[in-house]
Amino acid sequence: MVTFLCTTDFSASSENAIRYASELAQFFDARILLFHSVSTAAKAKLALAYSSEHDRLTDELEERIDHLTRLEALKTKLNNKNTSENVRYELCLRYGTQEDTIPALLAEEQVDVVVMGHDGAGGLQEVLVGSVAASVTAATVCPVLLIPPGAAFKSLFKIVYASDLKNAPLTGLNFLLRLATLFRSEIMILHVLSSKTDSDKEKLLEELKLYYSRFPFQNISIHLETHRSVQAGISQFTHHNKADMLVVGYHPKEKWDYIFPQNQRQEISYHSYLPMLVMHCTL
Numbered sequence: 001m002v003t004f005l006c007t008t009d010f011s012a013s014s015e016n017a018i019r020y021a022s023e024l025a026q027f028f029d030a031r032i033l034l035f036h037s038v039s040t041a042a043k044a045k046l047a048l049a050y051s052s053e054h055d056r057l058t059d060e061l062e063e064r065i066d067h068l069t070r071l072e073a074l075k076t077k078l079n080n081k082n083t084s085e086n087v088r089y090e091l092c093l094r095y096g097t098q099e100d101t102i103p104a105l106l107a108e109e110q111v112d113v114v115v116m117g118h119d120g121a122g123g124l125q126e127v128l129v130g131s132v133a134a135s136v137t138a139a140t141v142c143p144v145l146l147i148p149p150g151a152a153f154k155s156l157f158k159i160v161y162a163s164d165l166k167n168a169p170l171t172g173l174n175f176l177l178r179l180a181t182l183f184r185s186e187i188m189i190l191h192v193l194s195s196k197t198d199s200d201k202e203k204l205l206e207e208l209k210l211y212y213s214r215f216p217f218q219n220i221s222i223h224l225e226t227h228r229s230v231q232a233g234i235s236q237f238t239h240h241n242k243a244d245m246l247v248v249g250y251h252p253k254e255k256w257d258y259i260f261p262q263n264q265r266q267e268i269s270y271h272s273y274l275p276m277l278v279m280h281c282t283l
Contacts (some may be wrong), residue, residue: 002028005111007035007098007136010070017117017147018078020275024153026084027182033109034071034078035092037101038063067093099139106142113175114144137250137278143172144278151275156183160238161247163191163208170249172279177217179245187220188241192233194226201226238274246274251281 004021008014018034025032071091078089092109094101102114116136137144156179180187189212193201205224212222227233238246 002030002112003110004030004032004113004115005035005092005102005105005109006032006115007037007102007117008071008074009036010074011117013117013119013147013149015074015117016149016151017115017145018074020147020151020153021115021145022078022082022087025087026082028086030087032078032087032089033092033105033111034074034089035094035102035105036067036071037098038067038093038095039097064093097135099135102136103139103141106140111142113142113172114140115147116144117147117149119149141171141280143175143280146276146278148273148275151273154244156180156185156244158188158241158243159185159245159247160188160190160234160241160243162234162249163189164249164251170279170281172247172277176247176277176279180217180219185219185244187215187217188223188243189215189220190223190225190234190237192225192227192230192237194228194230243274245277247277247279249281250278 002025004025006014006018006021008018018032021032068091071093075089075091092105094105105111106114114136137146159176159180161176176187179185189208191204191208193204201224205222208222208224212220223237225233225237227236234246237243
């Protein structure tokens, strides 16, 4: 059983992410939690306007019913489209921000992967730094699958794993290997160098090959690219190789310093058009 936690704010981008997760889940014996969080900050402000406690409680009950009704409508739509008996949908409503409510929910429901949509307004930096998706990623310990708007599910023939050479244990590795085995994928292990001599590059490539020779999956290839911007190098490589998914590692202490060095933070944004699996470093 694989449990997917799909967050929704009832926007088009979140519903697209849920559709993607729903189609992916059909390849597993899966449970999908349709999760919506209600902001408590907004409710606190509104509470001051009520003339009585009865009015406040009545309004809160009506609001809860409204949210649950919308979740139920989404569940019905998904059930009507999904004919697989391998997937079941459950509803979950919590009060608070997603980054505050999701961590506890992960343990309670034994969630394997969180699925979120993003608006795709910019590139990798806009998705991974300063967004709601970034806050949730930082607050969780399980892999997070980020789905851009308009991304439709398709078989994962090519998966690009952007390595930072840390070689630290990652919590989402088992899920990645399950995906790769299921779709008979090629895992393309990529490291982008901002500057290196040819001799250094050859030496590093040999070290990478030696390390990943112990990787628990056979169909892998090693790629070393040079580009002045790491995020641009990743974006161009995935586009050129027609990748179906991008995988990146998240280090709680160093965050995204490999992909977004301080001297590159103000550079042009590169559009993230791929589903992106974020795996967490356990060290």
